[in-house]
Structure formats: structure tokens, C-alpha cells
Amino acid sequence: MKRGLTTFNIASLVIGFGFLYLPIVLLVIYSFNASRLVTVWGGFSTKWYASLFRNEQLLDAIWVTFRIGLISATIATVLGTFAAVALVRAGRFKGRTLFSGMIFAPLVMPEVILGLSLLLLFVSLGLPRGFWTVTVSHATVTMCYAAVVIQARLSAFDRQLEEAAQDLGCPPIKAFFAITLPNIAPAVAAAWMLAFTLSLDDLVIASFTSGPGSTTLPMRIYSQVRLGVSPEINAVSTLLIGLVATGVIAVYLFQMRKRREA
Amino acid sequence: MTERSRPRLNIGAVRSTFAPWADPAAKPLVRFENVVKRFDGETAVNGVSLDIYPGEFFALLGPSGCGKTTLMRLLAGFETPDSGRITLAGEDLAGKPPHQRPVNMMFQSYALFPHLSVERNIAFGLKQQGMPKDQIADRVTEMLALVRLDGLARRKPHQLSGGQRQRVALARAIAPRPKMLLLDEPLAALDKKLREETQFELMALQQQLGMTFLIVTHDQEEAMVTADRIAVMRSGEIVQIGRPADVYEAPNSRYVADFIGDVNIFEGKAEFADGTTVRMSSPEAPGGFDIVEDDLLDVGSTAWLAVRPEKIEVHLDEPPPGPNRMAGKIEDIGYLGDWTTYLVELESGRTIRAARANAKRFVDRPVDWDDKVWLTFARDAGVVLTQ
Amino acid sequence: MKARRDRTGLAALAPFLWLGLFFLFPFLLVAKLSLSDTALAIPPYTPRIYWSAGLAGLKTFFAALDFETYARLTSDRLYIVAYLSSLKFAAISTGILLILGYPLAYAMARCAPAVRQALLMAMILPFWTSFLIRVYALIGILKPEGLLNTALRLVGLGPVNILNTETAIYIGLVYAYLPFMVLPLYAVLERQQHDLLEAAADLGCTPFEAFWRVTFPLSLPGVAAGALLCFIPMVGEFVIPDLLGGSSTLMLGKTIWTEFFANRDWPAASAVAIVLLFTLVVPIVLYQRQQAKLMEAGR
Structure with a gap:
């Protein structure tokens, strides 16, 4: 479809995107507010950022969250790639329906259920809750997202390229690494980023599965928000949004440039 | 290649003495013996027996779904026969995966590796054979000259025209010196004029290299122009094998008469x-x-x-x-x-x-x-x- | 030779085992726990399996399981209200999302390709941004001394009290799930060929009739995907009712959380989770079928 936007179309766009972005824009603006009262503009200031960097608890939480994100996203990407290969390539195998069910269900399943069930698993296994239980839980949920992202790219990938490599003397496994992997690399990278940000953002599953000493950033933000809006949370939120937005937009521009070259 | 060096259309006259299939002492390069292949209960190839001789330009001709591509993929090793035997130079191919078979294929979609340059595409099979680097470079240069792509070595596949891609695919398949080249609808993606030109180029190339070519096509004109012999296929079976003129002038069934011309x-x-x-x-x-x-x-x-x-x-x-x-x-x-x-x-x-x-x-x-x-x-x- | 192809299935092995252990097996534990009773212990439930007692231990364990917790749920009005209001919130919000999201996705699909790319990007960006932070940002607008009331006062209206009401939950759900509705709709609308509309016009359709008879029916898979993608997680939503709805609103996700963390009633939390899961089984299976179909079509 193309051309000819009606007034109605334009109104839909303005209202829709306005609704989506207005709260975020305000949050960013108020993170630079000198006044502690969130509705009163007390002049421009970066003092909340400064106090943020003196807040040890918050810094600890950020550090824990990043480590969990890095490790869980990496596990999720590796497992997700395997899962995507099985979904796209293996045709019918025993337990395929169950398998694809286990891949798609976590995408829509309420997080509360996922968190609760994982917690019960760790309790019944007698594992102490902490850093690793959160990491494993995040890897479990985010690998499904990773699998779906990679699966989409893989099913669009021309199977004949691998056959051509085999025909030229490459064993199948090597053909996958030499030909398929470099070509689906953007999707694998996107899957990793998605898994990482999902882990970074998660509150519910982390609340269930974490233990003492492994409080994540969203858990900190949540407990502070319950106490009321605080400018420091505005600051840390702005930093997080900025980080994610920079990452996503950079990848987007990179891909656009590549496409234009193509 | 100059206009003059191209062979005349009447290829039968040029190679009238080339007829190994008529010589009982000649040894076939490839032999299909009663090969059967089924997919989900549907028979794609139904008891095909066929000999292809060294140096031959052989065409498998038939409408889509007649089993000609499956037959070629059986030879390349991408499919496994349900029964029957395929031998290459006397050696049974059963159990040999594609990467160990000394035949190379030119894919219908060309299947050029999008992340590799032209030269690295051509070098792919050579590297796989473990050829030393300097020899690979020489061979790639030779191949580029052969298909007249000198100067495009560093390009990526998406920077090439359709005809250029076709020639890269050809060079890539020829470079490892396979015992046999398989061409799956090699000209289908080209427009009519380029297709006709390329038909003649393929023939000249085949004679120059002395390599055995097996081409799969649904285009009877393509088969008639290029091949020494044609096998006409219908629903998994070979209906008639013969030289182009035989098949055209002396079809053995209404099907062949109607399909060809x-x-x-x-x-x-x-x-x-x-x-x-x-x-x-x-x-x-x-x-x-x-x-x-x-x-x-x-x-x-x-x-x-x-x-x-x-x-x-x-x-x-x-x-x-x-x-x-x-x-x-x-x-x-x-x-x-x-x-x-x-x-x-x-x-x-x-x-x-x-x-x-x-x-x-x-x-x-x-x-x-x-x-x-x-x-x-x-x-x-x-x-x-x-x- | 057959074995060669089947080996690809081995790629499923690692993720299969992982998901079996960390996704499927835990559900059995939830089911088991929902049949247990609370106890003043760590962990706070009984019975537990004592492996040292061998088979007899297992027998006493199974004998001690009962449906008492479920009986408790059905007799307590609070649970029933929470259940029904979860469905109500999710259903009404899905309806609002469709009404709001469809024109938005449609308008995006009609833009010039470059603009379309940028808008798509802008739609995906919130998707990547923390859910919690976005809900938090909404509080800044909705609270009594927030921006909404400041704006209303300027035009001489208000103040309105929205935070900690049902309205706030609807606004929060619609706000948070808008990208989940728009993206599948956009995906089907963007793929549609413009010449279909031209053909419809050629055959005598007004633009509106062409939309109603061609565009809309063709976009139904997207409508279904978007609706399911929003409805299912919304039923079990926790953060939004908790932060925006205040203490008086009841939803299942919040109930599970409260039972678990505040009341330390693990069996009740598990039983609510099981009820929630059974409620969502049908939509989840529908969603999964739809995804599988899309995957087949994509090949």
C-alpha cells in the first residue's frame, strides 16, 4: 500500500505515537528537574544523576543486572539458535509439537506463572536462590524469543546455499558454520540484543527467583516506585532508555546502510 | 569468445563421429540402474536406467514434476534412492554424502554465497580440496578468464547482473575439476536473447574442457541446441533417449512428439x-x-x-x-x-x-x-x- | 543414509532438555503444590516427599494431596471477583487496543517506504524499552498532582482522580500493549498489494467498500494474532494493576503475587496459577497454531 494519507490516517498516527511517547519524553525531561516535586519545574539540573552515582545500592543492582543479562542472553542465543535450526530444518521429529509448544508458549504466558513455577523448581531441587537462579530463569524465557527471531531469518534463508557448499566438498556441519551462520548473523545478533534487554527489563521473574544479594535493577526501581515517584528513578530510567534506544537505533541505521549498499 | 569460433547450429554435423553410446566397448561414466525414489508415497523417479558417457553433453528434458531434477539430485547426493544403484566411473555412490562426490552442480538459483566475493565463491571448492593458496589464486584467475569475469573478482554477488551471476556459478562449479558438471535449469533465469547466446557458450565451454555435462531443462529448444543426447522424461520414467534429431524426427510416442515441438x-x-x-x-x-x-x-x-x-x-x-x-x-x-x-x-x-x-x-x-x-x-x- | 537427514533433529536436543527441565517440569511442581496444604515451615507447605522412606514415603505423600485449596478458592468471593475482573480487564482492553491500533497500523502501512521504516522503528523502540519504566512514566502523568491534572487546570477543568482506579488500569494496559497489537496488524497490512485495492476500485468499490471487502478480511490473521498476543498476558498482568490500580483492584496476576509474597500461602498461589493456566490454554493453543501456520506460509 502507498500514497495518499487521509486526515484520519494522520490523526491516527499523531494520537498513537503521541500516546506512546509523551510519558517517556516527560520522564526524560523531569529527570533534569532541579526540584524534587515532580510537577514543578525548578530549573535544569543533573543533580539526580550525580546522586544516582553515589547510590551504592542502585549501582550494585545495575552491576548484577548487567552480568545476569550478559550471561543469560548468551545462553539463550546459543540454545535459541539450536532450537531455530530444529524448528526450520528438522522436518517432523519425535516430540516436535511439544517442542514448538514449549518455544511459543513462554512468549505469551503470564510472567507471574513462569516466575512461580521456576521458583518451585529451585526450591524442590534445594538450590539456594541468587545470581544463578535468575540467570537460568532468564535464559529459559529469553531463549524462546531468540529462537523465534532466528527462526524467521533461517526459514527465509535459501537452503540451496548449504547444498552448494556440500556439493563443493564441505561436510554438512561445516557448511552450516561456513555458509549459514555468517548469513543469519544479523538475526543472531538481534536475538542476543533482544534477550539481553528482556533480561535487563524483567521484574516479575527476577522477583520470584532471586535471593539475597542478587537484587536486580528493576526490583530496586519497583520498590522505590511503590514508595512514590522519585527523581533518581527518573534519572536511572532515562539512562536505561537512552542505552537501549542508542543500541536499537544504531543497529537500525547500520542495517539501512547495508541495505542501501546492496 | 569471438563470433567465428562459435559452433554452427547443426551440432550433430560437427560432432557426427562422437557416438560412444553406439560403441559396445565404451565404458559409461555414470550408470543409473533401476533407480527408484519416492517422496511421501509419491514416486518421483520410477525405475530409471541410464548410461552417460565421458565427454557427453546429456540433457534430461521434461515438464516440471517429471522427476528430472530429482534424478540429478540423486546423482549429486542430495537425495537417496529407495532402490537401484548409481555408479560413477564404476564406483557405487551409495552411502557417499554430497561433499564426497566428485561431481559439482550449478544450481537453478545459482546459490552464490552472498557473504563471499566472486573470487572467494570460486575458491570455495578448491579450499575444501585443500589446494595450496597460490594454486587457488591461479585457478581462480584462470576460471575468471574462462567465463570472462576478469575485473569483477572483488564484487559481491548482489553487485552482479543476472548473466554475470550465472557465469560465477558456472566457474565455481567447474573450478574443482569435477568428473561431471550438473546443470539444473542453468538458463531459466535469463531473458530470451541472453539465454540463446549462453546456450552456445555452454557448448563451446564443454568442448573446450572435455568435461561431461548433465543438464536438466524443461525447455526443449535448450536441450535440442546443447545436448549430444536427450532423455525425455514423463512422470518419473524415461520415455525416449536419443540424439536431438532422432527425438524430433522419430519420436517413439505421441507424448514425445507432442512435447518436442x-x-x-x-x-x-x-x-x-x-x-x-x-x-x-x-x-x-x-x-x-x-x-x-x-x-x-x-x-x-x-x-x-x-x-x-x-x-x-x-x-x-x-x-x-x-x-x-x-x-x-x-x-x-x-x-x-x-x-x-x-x-x-x-x-x-x-x-x-x-x-x-x-x-x-x-x-x-x-x-x-x-x-x-x-x-x-x-x-x-x-x-x-x-x- | 536415512540417518543423515534425521541428525538435524539432534539440534533440538539441548533446548528440548533445557525447556523440559526449566519450563515443563516446573508446571508439574505447581500442579503438585496446588494440591498441598500450607504449613508453618520452610518451605511453607506440606506434604513433602521423604525419599528416605522409600515407596511408603511416596504413598503417604500422595495420600496427603487433596483439592482443599481449590475448594478454598471457590468459596472465597475475592478469588472469584479477581478471576472475573481479570477476564474483563483483558477483554475490554483488547477491544480498545483493536480500535486504537488498527487505524494506526493502517496509517503506517500507507506511508511512503522511508517514512514507514522510521515509523516501524518508532513502534518497535518502546517494545525494547523497559515495561516497568514505561508504566512508571505513566504514573507521572496520571497522579493527582501529575501532568494531566495540571493541563486540565489550565483549561479550567478537573481535577480528575485517575490513579488507583480501574480507568488507570485500562490506560496502562492499552499503553503498554499498544506495540504488541500494532506490529502484527502492520505486518499483514504492509504486505498487502496496492493493486488489490486498484482492482477493487476498478470493479466498482468506493475506497471504503474496498477497505471493508478486501483489506479488512485479508488482515484478519493479523487481528487474531494481535488480539491473542495482547489478551493472554494481560489476563495474568501484575505490574500494571499493582502500580496503577491501587490496592482495591483485583487481578489474578496480582493475587498470585500477594498470596506468594505477602501471605506466604504457596498452595493458594499455585492453585490460582493453575486456574489461570487452564483459562489460558485455549487462547495459547490458538496462538501457537496461528504462529505455526504463519511459519509454514513464510517458507
Whole structure:
């Protein structure tokens, strides 16, 4: 479809995107507010950022969250790639329906259920809750997202390229690494980023599965928000949004440039 | 490649002495023995036996879904036969995965690796063979020159035109010096003019390299022009194998006659057959048909006569009565430039196709719509078919 | 030779085992726990399996399981209200999302390709941004001394009290799930060929009729995907009712959380989770079928 936007179309766009972005824009603006009262503009200031960097608890939480994100996203990407290969390539195998069910269900399943069930698993296994239980839980949920992202790219990938490599003397496994992997690399990278940000953002599953000493950033933000809006949370939120937005937009521009070259 | 070095169209004449299939002492390079392949209960290849000789340019011809691509993929190793045997230079290929088979394939989609440059695409198979770096470089340069792509070595596949990609795919498949080159619809993605040019280039290349080529195509013209021999396939079986001229002039069934070129088929009853002549009665021709044919048909059995349009003459004046003569009315005229095709409605209501080469620019009395005409053909113009 | 192809299935092995252990097996534990009773212990439930007692231990364990917790759920009005209001919130919000999201996705699909790319990007960006932070940002607008009331006062209206009401939950759900609705709709609308509309116009349709008879029916798979993608997680939503709805609103996700963390009633939390899961089984299976179909079509 193309051309000819009606007034109605334009109104839909303005209202829709306005609704989506207005709260975020305000949050960013108020993170630079000198006044502690969130509705009163007390002049421009970066003092909340400064106090943020003196807040040890918050810094600890950020550090824990990043480590969990890095490790869980990496596990999720590796497992997700395997899962995507099985979904796209293996045709019918025993337990395929169950398998694809286990891949798609976590995408829509309420997080509360996922968190609760994982917690019960760790309790019944007698594992102490902490850093690793959160990491494993995040890897479990985010690998499904990773699998779906990679699966989409893989099913669009021309199977004949691998056959051509085999025909030229490459064993199948090597053909996958030499030909398929470099070509689906953007999707694998996107899957990793998605898994990482999902882990970074998660509150519910982390609340269930974490233990003492492994409080994540969203858990900190949540407990502070319950106490009321605080400018420091505005600051840390702005930093997080900025980080994610920079990452996503950079990848987007990179891909656009590549496409234009193509 | 200059215009002059291209072989003439009449390839049969150029290589008239090349006929290893007629030599009982010749050893085939590839032998299919009763090969069967089924997919989900559907038989794609049904008991095919076939010999292909070293240095041959062999074509598998048939409509889509006839099993020709499956047959090629069986040879490359991408499919496994359900029964039967495939041997290459006397060695049974069963159990050998594709990467260990000394044949290379040029894919219909070309399957160029999008993340590798032209030269690295061509070098791919050589690296896989473990060839030393400097030799690879030499071989790649040689290949680039062979397919006239010098200067494009550093390009990525998406920066090439369709014709250039086709040549990279060709170079990549030839570079490892396979025992045999498999070409899966190699020209299907090219436009008509480029396709015709490339047909001749392929033939010249094949002779220059002395390599055995197996081409899969649905385009009868492509098969006729390029191949030494053609196997016509239909629903998983080979219907006829022969040189292009044999298959065209002496089809062994109505299917082959109809698939290769245009043909008019008349049904009739055999009245006489002595090993040199066959006479048939037919409701289409009051004088019957009288054909040079060595088949000994049972008198009274149903037979079909196949006559190519270009072998039927169109007359505005009534010829003397006799066999091989029909009367009708011009229903339609298709002017193709080099040829004119006439659709003639017979008195029986059948429509017959006749074609005439436009040798003269102007004709005294052109044939026109609704003209009453007579059609005749020579005694050796048609083929009698019993199936 | 057959074995060669089947080996690809081995790629499923690692993720299969992982998901079996960390996704499927835990559900059995939830089911088991929902049949247990609360106890003043760590962990706070009984019975537990004592492996040292062998088979007899297992027998006493199974004998001690019962449906008492479920009986408790059905007799307590609070649970029933929470259940029904979860469905109500999710259903009404899905309806609002469709009404809001469809024109938005449609308008995006009609833009010039370059603009379309940028808008798509802008739609995906919130998708990547923290859910919690976005809900938090909404609080800044909705609270009594927030921006909404400041704006209303300027035009001489208000103040309105939205935070900690049902309205706030609807606004929050619609706000948070808008990208989940728009993206599948956009995906089907963007793929549609413009010449279909031209053909419809050629055959005598007004633009609106062309939309109603061609565009809309063709976009139904997207409508279904978007609706399911929003409805299912919304039923079990926790953060939004918790932060925007205040203490008086009841939803299942919040109930599970409260039972678990505040009341330390693990069996009740598990039983609510099981009820929630059974409620969502049908939509989840529908969603999964739809995804599988899309995957097949994508090949």
C-alpha cells in the first residue's frame, strides 16, 4: 500500500505515537528537574544523576543486572539458535509439537506463572536462590524469543546455499558454520540484543527467583516506585532508555546502510 | 569468445563421429540402474536406467514434476534412492554424502554465497580440496578468464547482473575439476536473447574442457541446441533417449512428439504394412495416408500419424487426388516474422497446424483468412506411432 | 543414509532438555503444590516427599494431596471477583487496543517506504524499552498532582482522580500493549498489494467498500494474532494493576503475587496459577497454531 494519507490516517498516527511517547519524553525531561516535586519545574539540573552515582545500592543492582543479562542472553542465543535450526530444518521429529509448544508458549504466558513455577523448581531441587537462579530463569524465557527471531531469518534463508557448499566438498556441519551462520548473523545478533534487554527489563521473574544479594535493577526501581515517584528513578530510567534506544537505533541505521549498499 | 569460433547450429554435423553410446566397448561414466525414489508415497523417479558417457553433453528434458531434477539430485547426493544403484566411473555412490562426490552442480538459483566475493565463491571448492593458496589464486584467475569475469573478482554477488551471476556459478562449479558438471535449469533465469547466446557458450565451454555435462531443462529448444543426447522424461520414467534429431524426427510416442515441438496427430486404422510402407485409413483424409515406415503393424489396429507443421504444405489450387491430402479452410494466421503458422479447419471440424518459412519478402498471392486450401505432405514426412 | 537427514533433529536436543527441565517440569511442581496444604515451615507447605522412606514415603505423600485449596478458592468471593475482573480487564482492553491500533497500523502501512521504516522503528523502540519504566512514566502523568491534572487546570477543568482506579488500569494496559497489537496488524497490512485495492476500485468499490471487502478480511490473521498476543498476558498482568490500580483492584496476576509474597500461602498461589493456566490454554493453543501456520506460509 502507498500514497495518499487521509486526515484520519494522520490523526491516527499523531494520537498513537503521541500516546506512546509523551510519558517517556516527560520522564526524560523531569529527570533534569532541579526540584524534587515532580510537577514543578525548578530549573535544569543533573543533580539526580550525580546522586544516582553515589547510590551504592542502585549501582550494585545495575552491576548484577548487567552480568545476569550478559550471561543469560548468551545462553539463550546459543540454545535459541539450536532450537531455530530444529524448528526450520528438522522436518517432523519425535516430540516436535511439544517442542514448538514449549518455544511459543513462554512468549505469551503470564510472567507471574513462569516466575512461580521456576521458583518451585529451585526450591524442590534445594538450590539456594541468587545470581544463578535468575540467570537460568532468564535464559529459559529469553531463549524462546531468540529462537523465534532466528527462526524467521533461517526459514527465509535459501537452503540451496548449504547444498552448494556440500556439493563443493564441505561436510554438512561445516557448511552450516561456513555458509549459514555468517548469513543469519544479523538475526543472531538481534536475538542476543533482544534477550539481553528482556533480561535487563524483567521484574516479575527476577522477583520470584532471586535471593539475597542478587537484587536486580528493576526490583530496586519497583520498590522505590511503590514508595512514590522519585527523581533518581527518573534519572536511572532515562539512562536505561537512552542505552537501549542508542543500541536499537544504531543497529537500525547500520542495517539501512547495508541495505542501501546492496 | 569471438563470433567465428562459435559452433554452427547443426551440432550433430560437427560432432557426427562422437557416438560412444553406439560403441559396445565404451565404458559409461555414470550408470543409473533401476533407480527408484519416492517422496511421501509419491514416486518421483520410477525405475530409471541410464548410461552417460565421458565427454557427453546429456540433457534430461521434461515438464516440471517429471522427476528430472530429482534424478540429478540423486546423482549429486542430495537425495537417496529407495532402490537401484548409481555408479560413477564404476564406483557405487551409495552411502557417499554430497561433499564426497566428485561431481559439482550449478544450481537453478545459482546459490552464490552472498557473504563471499566472486573470487572467494570460486575458491570455495578448491579450499575444501585443500589446494595450496597460490594454486587457488591461479585457478581462480584462470576460471575468471574462462567465463570472462576478469575485473569483477572483488564484487559481491548482489553487485552482479543476472548473466554475470550465472557465469560465477558456472566457474565455481567447474573450478574443482569435477568428473561431471550438473546443470539444473542453468538458463531459466535469463531473458530470451541472453539465454540463446549462453546456450552456445555452454557448448563451446564443454568442448573446450572435455568435461561431461548433465543438464536438466524443461525447455526443449535448450536441450535440442546443447545436448549430444536427450532423455525425455514423463512422470518419473524415461520415455525416449536419443540424439536431438532422432527425438524430433522419430519420436517413439505421441507424448514425445507432442512435447518436442509442434505436431499434428491423426488417428487412423492400419490397412497395410510390409516393412517399408504403412497405409492407414483415417476420417480426416479421404485418400488415406501412405507413409514410409518399417514398423509391421497389425492390419485393423489403431495407429497414430504424427506430422510436424513445417512438413505440411498449404496449396490454394487443388492438387490431384491421392493419399496424404486434406481439404480445409484457413481459420487463423499467425505471422512470426521468420515463419507463418496457419491454422486450417478440416472438413471434419479438426484444426490442423501448418507452418511455412517466409523465404520471400513479398508473395504474389498471399494466403488469406477463410481461403479454401488443400494440405499435403510427403510420404516420408510423418511418423507412425502405436502408443 | 536415512540417518543423515534425521541428525538435524539432534539440534533440538539441548533446548528440548533445557525447556523440559526449566519450563515443563516446573508446571508439574505447581500442579503438585496446588494440591498441598500450607504449613508453618520452610518451605511453607506440606506434604513433602521423604525419599528416605522409600515407596511408603511416596504413598503417604500422595495420600496427603487433596483439592482443599481449590475448594478454598471457590468459596472465597475475592478469588472469584479477581478471576472475573481479570477476564474483563483483558477483554475490554483488547477491544480498545483493536480500535486504537488498527487505524494506526493502517496509517503506517500507507506511508511512503522511508517514512514507514522510521515509523516501524518508532513502534518497535518502546517494545525494547523497559515495561516497568514505561508504566512508571505513566504514573507521572496520571497522579493527582501529575501532568494531566495540571493541563486540565489550565483549561479550567478537573481535577480528575485517575490513579488507583480501574480507568488507570485500562490506560496502562492499552499503553503498554499498544506495540504488541500494532506490529502484527502492520505486518499483514504492509504486505498487502496496492493493486488489490486498484482492482477493487476498478470493479466498482468506493475506497471504503474496498477497505471493508478486501483489506479488512485479508488482515484478519493479523487481528487474531494481535488480539491473542495482547489478551493472554494481560489476563495474568501484575505490574500494571499493582502500580496503577491501587490496592482495591483485583487481578489474578496480582493475587498470585500477594498470596506468594505477602501471605506466604504457596498452595493458594499455585492453585490460582493453575486456574489461570487452564483459562489460558485455549487462547495459547490458538496462538501457537496461528504462529505455526504463519511459519509454514513464510517458507
